[in-house]
Amino acid sequence: MGNVLDRALVRVLPAIPTPIVRKVSNRYIAGPTLDDACRVVRELNEAGKMATIDVLGEHIDEPEQARALVREHDQVLDAIERNGLDSTVSVKLTALGLSIDRALCLENTEDVVKHAAESGNFVRIDMEESTHTTQTLEIYRELRGRGYDNVGVVLQSRLRRTLRDIRSLADLKPNVRLCKGIYLEPPLIAYQGYQEVRDNFVAALDLLLDGGSYVGIATHDEWLIEQSLERVRGMEPEEYEFQMLLGVRPLRGDKLVRDGHRLRIYTPYGQRWREYSMRRLQENPKIAGYILADLFGINGS
Numbered sequence: 477m478g479n480v481l482d483r484a485l486v487r488v489l490p491a492i493p494t495p496i497v498r499k500v501s502n503r504y505i506a507g508p509t510l511d512d513a514c515r516v517v518r519e520l521n522e523a524g525k526m527a528t529i530d531v532l533g534e535h536i537d538e539p540e541q542a543r544a545l546v547r548e549h550d551q552v553l554d555a556i557e558r559n560g561l562d563s564t565v566s567v568k569l570t571a572l573g574l575s576i577d578r579a580l581c582l583e584n585t586e587d588v589v590k591h592a593a594e595s596g597n598f599v600r601i602d603m604e605e606s607t608h609t610t611q612t613l614e615i616y617r618e619l620r621g622r623g624y625d626n627v628g629v630v631l632q633s634r635l636r637r638t639l640r641d642i643r644s645l646a647d648l649k650p651n652v653r654l655c656k657g658i659y660l661e662p663p664l665i666a667y668q669g670y671q672e673v674r675d676n677f678v679a680a681l682d683l684l685l686d687g688g689s690y691v692g693i694a695t696h697d698e699w700l701i702e703q704s705l706e707r708v709r710g711m712e713p714e715e716y717e718f719q720m721l722l723g724v725r726p727l728r729g730d731k732l733v734r735d736g737h738r739l740r741i742y743t744p745y746g747q748r749w750r751e752y753s754m755r756r757l758q759e760n761p762k763i764a765g766y767i768l769a770d771l772f773g774i775n776g777s
């Protein structure tokens with residue numbers, strides 16, 4: 477899908493009626509409620525896939541909004557336990573107050589991680605724009621320093637700093653989700669070439685595996701999946717996992733599971749599905765191309 481066409485599509489997207497955006501986002505979002513998320517996770521589990529639940533609602537201005545999100549995560553963790561689901565949770569630090577006050581964010585995140593620890597669950601801290609990378613990694617280190625092992629971070633191979641970050645986190649043997657990075661970042665700090673981002677992904681994966689990290693290999697890129705498969709050959713299935721987004725390349729995911737690999741599906745839910753979809757589209761116009769391709773039935777393998 478050409479870049480120009482992607483961008484053109486993004487410009488017309490706000491004009492697309494809500495029912496159409498809803499139809500498109502239906503595939504990528506479990507639904508508006510926690511019950512929707514539980515239903516979708518149960519279906520994924522029945523198909524041999526694990527999940528991680530993401531509560532939609534990223535931009536907040538008030539401490540009380542962040543507290544409300546902590547309470548919502550409490551409900552998610554309780555629902556996972558009550559329903560016996562195989563799912564972790566993924567959190568965004570800006571949703572827990574990072575842009576308001578770092579100490580508040582740390583406190584909120586610790587609450588979620590503590591609750592997860594009590595129910596034997598795990599919290600993945602999503603990675604956001606590069607302006608938040610340093611603070612996100614600091615908060616991760618702080619939580620590990622407070623004795624929490626049930627927490628992991630995300631590193632983005634698009635960023636030039638990522639190999640350095642892996643080296644500086646090495647003493648923690650971090651549990652890392654490795655992805656390309658959804659946010660378009662400037663050339664000074666981020667690789668721009670498609671293959672450069674891939675090569676850095678492979679280098680990061682090698683470094684993480686060498687250091688004994690548990691890695692969630694989060695990609696739908698066939699070349700990277702093949703490269704990763706070569707690297708995990710001979711490892712036990714419990715020593716790594718693949719990760720994909722809900723609705724993206726489900727058939728490829730099925731094959732990974734059939735071949736004996738663990739696969740976790742990122743499962744967003746929430747009322748703010750339209751905002752989420754539009755923001756994803758604006759951040760990375762390539763997604764618009766995927767959606768258009770979806771509408772014409774080009775994707776799905």
Ligand SMILES: Cc1cc2nc3c(=O)[nH]c(=O)nc-3n(C[C@H](O)[C@H](O)[C@H](O)COP(=O)(O)OP(=O)(O)OC[C@H]3O[C@@H](n4cnc5c(N)ncnc54)[C@H](O)[C@@H]3O)c2cc1C
Pocket residue numbers: 601602603604630632653655656657658659694695696697698719720721724725740741742763766767775
């Ligand atoms: C489980 C998971 C968690 C993630 N967490 C984060 C995070 O915390 N922070 C962050 O910055 N990024 C995150 N990402 C997004 C990631 O950084 C990439 O932007 C995204 O996965 C696309 O990169 P790719 O490796 O799949 O390669 P691409 O080259 O972008 O995609 C390869 C192929 O996959 C298909 N595809 C990919 N994405 C889509 C889509 N949305 N819809 C339809 N088809 C698609 C297309 O066929 C495409 O050709 C996450 C991704 C996954 C899978």
